[in-house]
Amino acid sequence: MFRGALIIAGLAVILHIGVILISLERVKAKPPLAMPDTTGRVVSQEASSLLKHYGCGGCHYIPGIAGANGKVGPGLEQFANRAYIAGHLPNTPENLVHWLMNPQRLEPGTAMPTMNLTSTEAKLIAGFLYGYDNDAR
Amino acid sequence: MATIMMRVRQIAGIALYLGLANAQEASWRSPVNVLSRKGLVADQISTIWWFLFSTASLVFLVVITLLLIALFKKGQAVPKGPVQENSSVRPILYLGTGLTIIVLLITAVYTFISMRTLAAPSQKPALTFEIVGKQWWWDVRYEGESISANELHIPSGEPVHFSLHSDNVIHSFWLPDLAGKRDLIPGHPNSLWLQADEPGTYRGSCAEFCGVQHGKMNFTVIAEPRAAFETWLEHARAEANAAVSEEARVGQAIFMQQGCAGCHSIRGTAAQGEIGPELTHLSSRLTLAAANIPNTTGHLAAWIVDSQSIKPGNRMPSQKLSGEDLQFLLSYLMELN
Structure with a gap:
């Protein structure tokens, strides 16, 4: 009986301490400014929040962005290695930025809508996409 | 020193986590807080929760302490079998039972009083929204007409009445920052009132499993001053703009x-x-x-x-x-x- 009661008391105390420790952990686990994704790549928080805001992931698969698993348009992995944007524009940074800002002007009737990105935003996203080139994959 | 500061930050963090303080800016996707005090109803419920939590913690501590004392105290073993008429254990029995009854009575009476306060607002709500739960979204109706979906504005600082309906399965309207939750039951209209004390954006969700996309059945409530709310309501009830371009x-x-x-x-x-x-x-x-x-x-x-x-x-x-x-x-x- 003594052993049983001691075990119960011990378990209750451990449970209490456990709950407190877990809450401490949760509080400590603040998201850092940049965090490595599943592939080990460091994703800038700024680019990642832009991609989430504009909804790129609704249509494109983008490794490193949570929930970006769209199947409507092409996947954007290893984008720097692509020869063309939209099938006919050479994949240069200038073309990519223009494409991001106004796809309908470069390729009228393409499914990708013009989302009124500013040039700063487009440059951030372009930089993010070209970053895949550094991947070891 | 740095370690002490870290501890202080951690303790402050726990307080934040438990809803003692909330410095975070609200948005439609900010995490909800079940212990929030941002609305009249939520405030009452939060007070009950803290009261019950502290009472239970106190009882827990006392019981564990007594248990440990009993376990480690050297002394005469209590004879096995039922407690005898003139046993020395008897007063403890009375004290334990008596204290439990008193504590339970206090919590019960306190809870009843709070429930009475929550039953109806002190002033009759001037507004009623009808919420119809769908699979898996919310139809927002006003005076019999759908005026929005998954998003509505309410005036802050006054009670608002919700009439809750479902024409499919059971859903539950849950707006943790402002109020408790209430089920939307097919064929049985339910009713709920709540009040947002301050303007803000509050996130709500369905709290009754209602099918495969139950987890993605959320909504946003925007509380704003009366004048801004009236502008919204008028706009929401108006017909659509004619296509321009x-x-x-x-x-x-x-x-x-x-x-x-x-x-x-x-x-x-x-x-x-x-x-x-x-x-x-x-x-x-x-x-x-x-x-x-x-x-x-x-x-x-x-x-x-x-x-x-x-x-x-x-x-x-x-x-x-x-x-x-x-x-x-x-x-x-x-x-x-």
């Missing part, structure tokens, strides 16, 4: 031909569908797909052509549209502000 006019024709109008209504047009959310002022809303994605052109486009990937099993089919038609449709929908 050429693209939007073509988009409107596509909306009517493509079949969108079979399920969606846009007041002031031929679109009178009643299956999906009404879209009269779609682009003025913060979110799409029941407060799951921000309402931006890119998200809207993805939702139209591949809604089944974003929210598998929902009733909107992914649309087969040419790229051009999609742009026209987007132009039209973005003009519905």
Whole structure:
């Protein structure tokens, strides 16, 4: 009986301490400014929040962005290695930025809508996409 | 010193986590807080919770302490078997039972008093919204007419009444920052009142498992001063703007031909569908797909052509549209502000 009661008391105390420790952990686990994704790549928080805001992931698969698993348009992995944007524009940074800002002007009737990105935003996203080139994959 | 500061920060963090302080800016996707005090009802419930939590913790500590004392105290063993009439253990028995009864009585009476306060607001709510739970979104009605979906504004600082309905399965209207939750039961209208003390954006969700996309059945409540609220309400009840640009006019024709109008209504047009959310002022809303994605052109486009990937099993089919038609449709929908 003594052993049983001691075990119960011990378990209750451990449970209490456990709950407190877990809450401490949760509080400590603040998201850092940049965090490595599943592939080990460091994703800038700024680019990642832009991609989430504009909804790129609704249509494109983008490794490193949570929930970006769209199947409507092409996947954007290893984008720097692509020869063309939209099938006919050479994949240069200038073309990519223009494409991001106004796809309908470069390729009228393409499914990708013009989302009124500013040039700063487009440059951030372009930089993010070209970053895949550094991947070891 | 640094360690002490870290500890202090951690303890402050726990306080934040438990809702003692809340410095975080509210938005439609900020985490909800079940112990919030941002509304009259939530405040009462939070007080009850803290009262019960502290009482239970105190009892727990006393019991564990007594148990440990009993375990480690050297002394005469208590004889086995039932407690005897004149045993020395008897006073402890009376004390234990008596204290338990008193504590339970106090908590019960206190809870009853709070429930009475929560039963009805002190002033009769001037406003009633009708909320109809759908699979898996919220139809917001005012005076019998759908005026919005998954998003509504309320005046802050006064009680608002909600009439809760369902025409399919049981849902539950849960707005943790402002009030408790209440079920939406088919064939049995329910009612709930709440009050937001301060203007703000509050996130709500369905709290009763209602099917495959139950987890993506959320909504947003925006509390604002009375004048701003009245402007919103008037706008929400108004008919849709006529399509202005050429693209939007073509988009409107596509909306009517493509079949969108079979399920969606846009007041002031031929679109009178009643299956999906009404879209009269779609682009003025913060979110799409029941407060799951921000309402931006890119998200809207993805939702139209591949809604089944974003929210598998929902009733909107992914649309087969040419790229051009999609742009026209987007132009039209973005003009519905």
